[in-house]
Amino acid sequence: MRRVLSLVLVLILARALVAQNAPTAPPAPQPSVQFSGLVLVNGFFTNAGVNNSDVPQFADTVGAAGSGGTIRQTRLGVVVTDPQVLGGSFSGELDVDFFGGQQPSSGGRTFPLLRVRRAVGTLQWSHTQLLFGQESPLVAERSPRSLASVGFPDFAGAGNLWLWTPQVRFTLETGYTLRLGFQGAVMAPISGSAQASFATQPDSAERSRRPSLEGRLRLGWGPRDDPSEIAVGGHIGWIRSDSVGGDSLTVSNALTVDARVHIGWVEVIGEAFTGQGVAGLGGGGIGQNVGVGGEAVRTQGGWAQINLRPIPHAMFGTGCGIDDPDDRDVFQAGRLQNFVCEGHVEWRPPGPLLFGFEYRRFSTRYRSGNFTATQLNLAAGYRF
Numbered sequence: 001m002r003r004v005l006s007l008v009l010v011l012i013l014a015r016a017l018v019a020q021n022a023p024t025a026p027p028a029p030q031p032s033v034q035f036s037g038l039v040l041v042n043g044f045f046t047n048a049g050v051n052n053s054d055v056p057q058f059a060d061t062v063g064a065a066g067s068g069g070t071i072r073q074t075r076l077g078v079v080v081t082d083p084q085v086l087g088g089s090f091s092g093e094l095d096v097d098f099f100g101g102q103q104p105s106s107g108g109r110t111f112p113l114l115r116v117r118r119a120v121g122t123l124q125w126s127h128t129q130l131l132f133g134q135e136s137p138l139v140a141e142r143s144p145r146s147l148a149s150v151g152f153p154d155f156a157g158a159g160n161l162w163l164w165t166p167q168v169r170f171t172l173e174t175g176y177t178l179r180l181g182f183q184g185a186v187m188a189p190i191s192g193s194a195q196a197s198f199a200t201q202p203d204s205a206e207r208s209r210r211p212s213l214e215g216r217l218r219l220g221w222g223p224r225d226d227p228s229e230i231a232v233g234g235h236i237g238w239i240r241s242d243s244v245g246g247d248s249l250t251v252s253n254a255l256t257v258d259a260r261v262h263i264g265w266v267e268v269i270g271e272a273f274t275g276q277g278v279a280g281l282g283g284g285g286i287g288q289n290v291g292v293g294g295e296a297v298r299t300q301g302g303w304a305q306i307n308l309r310p311i312p313h314a315m316f317g318t319g320c321g322i323d324d325p326d327d328r329d330v331f332q333a334g335r336l337q338n339f340v341c342e343g344h345v346e347w348r349p350p351g352p353l354l355f356g357f358e359y360r361r362f363s364t365r366y367r368s369g370n371f372t373a374t375q376l377n378l379a380a381g382y383r384f
Contacts, residue, residue: 033078038383040075042379043379044376046374049064049373051063055149056373057340059372068109075095075096088124089123098115117134129171130171132169138167138184139214140258147377148356155340159321160321161273163192180219181218189237205240212238212280215233217232227262230257232255233255235253250290258271270304273301274299275300276296284301288325291329315345321340322339323337335365336366342360356380357378359374360377
C-alpha cells in the first residue's frame with residue numbers, strides 16, 4: 001500500500017513540475033483603442049499672389065505677397081481594432097484636422113475650423129478586404145510626402161487627384177511574394193463645387209442620381225507593411241447640367257497609373273492620369289469641371305517625387321507635378337496649365353519632435369500670361 005501511495009505522489013509531483021515548466025500560451029489578441037496626433041506649426045513666406053496663402057495650389061492673377069504662421073494643419077486621430085469580427089479582423093480610423101475653413105474673427109488665423117479628413121472601417125480576411133467610409137479615391141490613393149502641405153496634399157491642382165470621398169471598396173488579392181490584387185469601389189458622386197455654410201443642396205454630380213464607379217488592378221511585392229507597388233485604374237461618373245433641373249448628363253472619366261518603388265534608402269512615388277470632368281476627384285483640370293459649351297474639361301496630368309534617407313532620422317526629397325487641360329475647353333478667364341515643383345528636408349530625431357523645410361515654385365498659365373509664385377515653408381511639431 002505504501003508503494004502505491006508513493007508512486008501516486010511521485011506521479012502527481014512530476015505532473016505539477018511539467019505543467020509549471022510548460023510554455024504558456026500567448027494571450028489572445030484583444031480589442032484596442034489608440035489615440036494619436038500631430039501638432040504642427042507652419043511658418044510661410046510667399047512672394048506673389050496665390051489662391052490660398054498658407055497652403056497654395058496655384059499662382060493667381062490677383063493677391064499679394066505675404067508671410068505668416070498657422071497651426072491649422074494639426075491632425076488628431078483614433079484607431080479602433082478588433083481581431084475577431086465576422087471571421088476576420090476589423091480596424092476603424094478617424095482622422096481629423098483644423099483645415100475646415102476660417103472662422104471670421106479678430107483672431108485671424110487662430111480660429112480655424114475642425115474638419116473630418118478620413119473616416120474608414122476595414123474588415124480584413126486572408127485575401128479579401130472590405131472598406132467603407134471616407135477615403136482617397138481608389139484610383140488615386142497616393143500623395144507626396146510633405147510637412148508644408150497637409151491640409152491639401154502637395155500637387156493638388158497640379159496632377160494629384162486626392163479628395164477624400166464617401167465610398168464602399170472591395171479588394172481581392174492573391175499571392176505572397178508577388179501579390180496581384182483587384183479592387184472595386186462605389187463612390188458618392190461629387191463635383192468639387194462649394195456648398196453653403198450649413199444647409200446643403202445636391203451639387204451637379206449628385207443631381208445625376210448615379211454613384212461614381214472605380215476599379216484598380218495592382219501588383220505588389222516586398223514587405224506587406226512597406227510594399228512596392230504598381231497599378232492601373234479607371235474612374236467613371238456623371239455630372240448634370242449646372243442649372244437645377246437640367247436634363248443633360250456629362251461623363252466624368254479618368255484612366256490612371258500609379259507606382260511606389262522602395263529600394264534601400266530610395267523611394268520613388270507618383271501618379272499620372274488622363275480624363276475629363278475630374279475636378280471632383282481633388283482639383284483635376286486645375287479645379288475646372290465643365291467649360292466651353294457645357295462640355296467636360298479634358299485634361300491630363302501627374303506628379304512624381306523621389307525621397308532619400310541616407311542617414312537615420314533624416315529625409316531629403318524633390319518632386320514636380322503638372323495639370324494641363326485642353327485649352328479649347330477652358331473659359332476665357334480659366335486656368336490653362338499649372339506646373340509645381342518642390343524640394344524638402346525633414347528631420348525626425350528620436351522622440352516626438354519633427355522639423356521640416358520646403359521650397360515650392362508655382363507656375364500657372366492663363367490666356368493673359370504666365371503667373372509665378374514661390375513659397376518657403378518652415379514646419380515644426382511633435383507626435384503623440
